[in-house]
Amino acid sequence: MSQGTLYDKVWEKHKVTELPNGQDQLFIGLHLVHEVTSPQAFHMLEERGHEVAFPERTFATTDHIVPTTPEGRERPLNDPEAEEMLSALEENVDENGITFFGLESGKQGITHVVAPELGLSQPGMTVACGDSHTATHGAFGSIGVGIGTSQIRDVLSTGCIAAEKQNVRRVEVNGELGEGVYAKDIILKIIQELGVDGGVGHVYEYGGSAVRDLDMEGRLAICNMSIEGGARAGYINPDETTYEYLKGREYVPEGEEFEELKQYWESIRSDEDAEYDDVVEIDADGIAPMVTWGINPGQVIEIDDPIPAPEEFEARTDREAAEKALEHMDHSPGDTMEGYDVDVAFLGTCTNGRVKDFEVAATVLEGRQVDPDVRALAVPGSESVRKECERRGIDQTFIEAGFQWRQAGCSMCLAMNDDSLEGDEVCASSSNRNFIGRQGSKDGRTVLMSPAMVAAAAVEGEVVDVRDHFDTELPSGTNRAEEVAD
Ligand SMILES: CC(C)[C@H](C(=O)O)[C@@H](O)C(=O)O
Ligand code: SF4
Secondary structure, X not given: OOOOOHHHHHHHHHEEEEOOOOOEEEEOOEEEEOOOOOHHHHHHHHHOOOOOOOHHHEEEEOOOOOOOOOOOOOOOOOOHHHHHHHHHHHHHHHHHOOEEEOOXXXXXXXXXHHHHHHOOOXXXXXXXXXXXXXXXHHHHOOEEEEOOHHHHHHHHHHOEEEEOOOEEEEEEEEOOOOOOOOHHHHHHHHHHXXXXXXXXXXXXXXXXXXXXXXXXXXXXXXHHOOHHHOOOEEEOOOOXXXXXXXXXXXXXXXXXXXXXXXXXXXXXXXXXXXXXXXXXXXXXOOOOOEEEOXXXXXXXXXOOOOOOOHHHOOOHHHHHHHHHHHHHHOOOOOOOOXXXXXXXXXXXXXXXXXXXXXXXXXXXXXXXXXXXXXXXXXXXOEHHHHHHHHHOOHHHHHHHHOXXXXXXXXXXXXXXXXXXXXXXXXXXXXOOOOOOOOOOOOOOEEEEOOHHHXXXXXXXXXXXXXXXXXXOOOOOOEOOOOOOOO
8 A cells, every 4th residue: 555655645635435336436627628539428418417517627629630731620621520520529618618729729739738738737636538648647746547438428527537546656767868868768668668568557656867857748758658558647746847837837827826836736746755556667877769669569679679579578468469560560570670661750649749849850850851752740739839839940940851840630640630651651650659550551550769769760761770870969858957956
C-alpha cells in the first residue's frame, strides 16, 4: 500500500465515496471532449433526460477527423461521416453550454495539446477524456484517465466516474540526456525495458534528475505514452518548471489566487518518504535515439542496435509478435534500423506536436532539403502551435525544406482524415502507435521516433542517427539552460 504519493493525495481529495462493488466514486475536475467518442454519450444523456452537470468544467475541441488543409476544412466536410461527427459535437456543446474550441475559434487542436497550452490542465486535478492518451495531462501532476463511452456519459451527467485505484510504480530516470536524445527516447526506453503490458494495474510516477530537467513539452511527451506502456495513468510531480509554464496562461488565475493555488500544488507533491508499490531505475546517460522496428511501441531498439531475432524472446507471445513484426516490416534479425528506406515523414500529434518539437526539427532542417522521394507532413498539434511557429518563422524552415505545412489535427497519427499512408509506405513518425494499419493503410509501416529523428529521416530518405548526420548543435529539450541554480 503506497502512502503519501501524489496519486494517493489527489485520489483522496476527489474520492466521493466507496461504491458497493468496491470501486471508488471519483469526482472529475476537468472533462475534455472530442468529436469521435462523445456523440453517443450525449445521446445516452438525452435519452435519460439528464443535463450536463458541470458545463463549466467541460471543454470540447475537434481533432481526429478534421482535414488539415484550408480547402478541406470548408463545410460541409467532404467525408459525410466526419461532417456528421463534427455537427453532432457542435450541436451538443451548443445545447449544453460547453466551451468549444472549434474550427473557427483559433484555438482548435488536439485535446491533449489544447488543454495544457490554455492552462486548463493543472496540478492536483483529476482529468478525464474519452481518449486513451489522457495520461498526457499527468505532466502537470494531475491524474489523467482515458474513459469509455458509458463513463463519458457518467461524467457528463454526474461529474463522476466509478474507478479502481491502481498501484503506483516510481520510474526513476537519473542522469543527463546526451545531445540529440529527447523525452521521446526516454519513454520509448521505458517501454522497451518494462514492456507494453508492464504497467498494467499501475500508474507510473516519472521522476529522477533527467525528468526534472525536462521542459513541459518533454514531460507531456513522456506522460502521453504511459498507456503504450500499459499504465492506466502517468504523472510527474509539479515543480517550478510546471508553475512557470502555467503562469499567465488563459485559464490560470493570476496574482494572489495563483500563489494560493501554488500552495495547493506544492501540497499534493509526493512526500520524500512516500512508499511506492514498485521502483524502477533507468539510466538517462546511456540512452541513444530510439526507433521502433516492429508493430507495437515495445518493439523498439536504440538506433545502432541490431533488430532482435524471435528466439531472443522468452515468452511465446513475444516470439510470435516478433515474427509477425519482422514479416510486416520486412526486416531480417541482425539488421539495424539505420538505412531503412522512408517514404513519408510525419511530424505532429499529441506526443510531439508542440512548438518545441517543431523548433528542434527545424534546427535539423535548416538549410537542408527533404529527400525528393519523401512526402513530408508537418501538422501542428493546435492552431496556437501553428500560429506561434509562424510567428517565429519556423514554418518557413519547414516549407523551404520541402515539408507541407498543415493546419492542426491528429492527421496521419491514425488517418481518420485524408492524411494517410498508401500501400506499404514506410513512415518516420513522431506519433505514439505503430500498430498495423494505424496510419490508414493495412500494409503501411510506421517507425516511431523523436521529432529530430523524423526531420533527419526526411532529409536522408532513410532512418539515420540524427547525431551522426548533422553538425548543427541540437537544442537540448531540457530546461537546464534557463534554470537558475538551486
Ligand atoms: C479515437 C480515440 C478514441 C483514440 C484513443 O482513445 O486514443 C485515438 O485518439 C487514438 O490515439 O487511438
Ligand atoms: S494525435 Fe493520435 S494519439 Fe493523440 S489523440 Fe490524436 S489520434 Fe490519439
